[in-house]
Amino acid sequence: METKANETHRVLRFSLWSDGRTTLGQPVTTTTYKELMDEFCHADLLGFYGVWVSEHHGFDDGYLPAPFTFLAHIAARAEHLHLGTNLLLLPLWPVRLIAEETAVLDVLSEGRFTLGVGLGYVQHEFAAFGVPRSQRKKRMEEAIPYLRAAFRGEHVPDGYNGAPLPVTPQPAQGARLPIYMGANTEVALDRVARLADGFLASGFLSDAPEQEVVNQWHILQSHLKKYGRDSTSFPIVLSTHLWVSDDPERDWVTLLAPSMAYRQYVYAKMGTDVGKAMPAEPDPKSFKREHFLVDTPDNVVKRLQDLQAQVPFSELCFWSHPPGVPHQAVVENLERIARHVLPAFK
Template sequence: MGIQDGQHSLRFSLWIDGRTTQGLPVTATTYRELIEEVTFAEQLGFDGVWDTEHHGFADGYLPAPFTFLAYLAARTQKMRLGTNIVLLPLWPIRLLAEEAAVLDVLSGGRFTLGVGLGYVQHEFAAFGVDRKQRKERIEKGMQYLRAAFKGETLPDGHEGAGLPVTPRPMYGERFPIYMGGSSEVALDRIARLADGFLAAVNSNPGEELAKQWAILRPRLEQYGRTTDSFPIVASTHLWISDDPERDWTTMLAPALAYQADVYARMGTDAGQPRPTPTDPRKFPRQGLLIGTPDSVIKQIQELQKSVPLTEICFWSHVPGIPHDAVMAHLERVARYIFPAFKNVPATT
């Protein structure tokens, strides 16, 4: 089954949060397995890898996204690298610009900076940032980044003296900055300021993405942006299997329930009722890109009919899924899914 008339080639990439196990500390083995998965994915023809950022999670959620990607830059040759997402309001903005620029140069221009607001109460406390100021900080931060990557001198030296931000990214002001978010306000900000949309659609990707696109599209038109070529990355779950019921019961439901519970706990403010743990047997599966190759291909094709999707970025190693199962799944995706959406021959 090849690319059908009216369809566009679709990119496939990995989404990594630095964890492989449930509730256990990160070790050298954790990162070794993740690096092995990414380098294997490049051999299979995957287009990119995105990592993400959180702080103070007991199970080792990745706190240093640029360090991780810098190592990957040295271990890969073609894959694009990106943050999905880095928490812009927590960063000293000059440091963020410099980290992004150095990583882009190191990787030969393969880096995309993806940013978002953040929401976890303890993270803003840990970095001494007023959470109420996060929207203002991301607006001003985007202005700073654009000026820095154009090569402008920024007035943040001693007593307002001008200082350059060096190095400049490989392609200067054309360096891509994507943004995440799902609220109407966030989608308006994306339409105004971003070069692409990182859509986190973990529950029911078809329904969620369609709703977000219905808001984003008229906003893009309002700001004079193109709607047919604006990059849209669906960040979600994807798993194909010859026996999806078996995999769901034995691996996927427990892993996804754990992941959801950690997000829920960490996203609950102090003094608020703690969320009830999720029963994996009751975890909602409807709409997820989980099934046989043919069924998932059909789901993705339906997505493409309603949204001009550019890329699918999926959680490649949800905590609790064994490393060997992840490696085998990457090979299945390349073998069975790529030929339907990419202008490349099936992987043998």
């Protein structure tokens, strides 16, 4: 039996999602970040809700490695946008540093920050930071209670010989600062239900994109109930690709399919462990537009409304600047979404 969303979930916020890249493998330059910041500021004026950024290290195309620095600059430029990490690779970080960076960013942004975390998976990243990948789940489990205590203003045992030590400053939101988690497997969804304040869901990435999200929700809902948590008020952010056009097939062939193929290849290549066979570079023609949220405005609205009737997600964040898509085309897509899609969900 499908779970229907209640009326409080009919409103939908739209946020941008960035990994700091704008090109198909060209180095990041000052122009890269200037264009992205211009896009974020324009989105702020258009009425978008926020910006989420992701993190990776050692990618040869300039994937964003410094999410807190990047978000701090956005906070200074776009005074209304909410900010979040989607995802911070928590096991790679000293947990005190996460607490301090989070607190400073939350104070700078006057309480606009959400800390979104995930386990990570890329072998070379764990090697680069001297963290055994086998310990990533343990580090996650230990970090969340630490962060909660730090945000409450409690002393933590980081001092000499375990002496109590404060974590300062305190976040502007204090203990209310939300910690969201990403997950795909049932074990990870159980962790979300047990430890997190919200779920960062990934959607429209498979042959059955809507059903993928519905399945994740049903699993998460069962675990929320197991821990006595209210599934009707648990925040869900749907992370996906979104592009609206009067001629979506044209835009798909000329702009988006090559970008999707590039992105998938980079993820697959960088995520391949040493000694494993490297993946073949995918053909853009092998990707199907209907597997992504690339459509006319009316069709996008209908697909989202139909999905929201089954899954109570209250925010959608989308890759705002797919690699290889020109800056002006990105700006025009933001304007089309603001004009034709956002009003349907207010």
